[in-house]
Amino acid sequence: MPQNKSYFQKADMYDYLSNCYKYTDPNKYITYYKKHLKYRQLAEQSISETRLPEQNGVYKPALIRLIHASIDASEVDIYVNSIRVLKAFPYKEVSTYLPLPAGKYQIDIYPAGNMVSTVLSRKVVIEDGKVYSLIFSGQAKNLKWLAVEGQLFVPRGEAKLRFIHLSNDTPTVDIAVKDRDVIFSNVSYRKATSYLGLSPMNIDLEVRIAGSHNIALPMPEVQLEMNNIYTILLIGSLTDGSELEALMTLG
Incomplete structure (x- = not known):
């Protein structure tokens, strides 16, 4: 058994034990929870330390x-090559970056705590030195998968911004400065724009129905700080009574 898988299993075991004593024995709860954290950290460290073929003296x-x-889709558990890497992962959550060697990976998504059948299962191929956001969106009965490459470099003193459309019942949109020009045009569902280099600023943006001035979502006071890269994700629903939202992340 790979060492990192063993660590993840021990972390799960101690997580279970800590929850058993959460309300009955505080000392045991704390003891087992500390062990859970220990093995979780060891598991993540063992993955991040996997060595790759050397390229010009640098591992990437x-x-x-x-x-x-x-x-x-409610909360989900996510497995990478049969190793659980995220537990009870909720809507609107963005994980931290996980370093992995280049190669092919099986990613399985299950309802939290239930491994009977996946809600989504995909193989992905990743390359050395690249940065990926792996996103699932749409309705739970028909989830859609999107793998988008990202960037980590921004010229000093500048900022970068891109937009990803992830609301399945919202038509094609434009992203514009409030009452002014469009900066990203005709962005359809499950499409990502390129990054746009910008000066650091605080700015009011709005999501418009493409080709019109009809505002689907105002985005006031968007903060773009120097030396940072941002992605704005359009999530939620325009028509079913749920809230349409803009989720802003670094990267």
């Missing part, structure tokens, strides 16, 4: 993160 793992953008 790929970085992946996962984003839960399905409004009705």
Whole structure:
């Protein structure tokens, strides 16, 4: 058994034990929870320390993160090559970046605490040194998968911004400065724009129905700080009574 898988299993075991004593024995709860944290850290460290073939003296793992953008999929557990890496992962959550060697990976998503059948299962191929956001969106009964490459470099003193459309019942949109020009045009569902280099600023943006001035979502006081890269994700629903939202992340 790979060492990192063993660590994850021990972390799960101590997590279970800590919850058993959460309300009956505070000392045992704390003891088991500390062990859970210990093995969780060891598991993540063992993955991040996987060595890759050397390229010009530098090891360059790929970085992946996962984003839960399905409004009705509830919490999920996510497995990478049969190793659980995220537990009870909720809607609107963005994971930290996980370093992985280049290669092919099986990613399975289950309802939290239930491994009977997946809600989504995909194989992904990642390359050395690249950065990926792996996103699932849409309705729980018909989840859609989107893998988007990212960037980590921004010229000093500048900022970068891109937009990803993840609301399945919202038509094609434009992203514009409030009452002014469009900066990203005709962005359809499950499409990502390129990054746009910008000066650091605080700015009011709005999501418009493409080709019109009809505002689907105002985005006031968007803060773009120097030396940072940002992604704005359009999530939620425009028509079913749920809230349409803009989720802003670094990267």
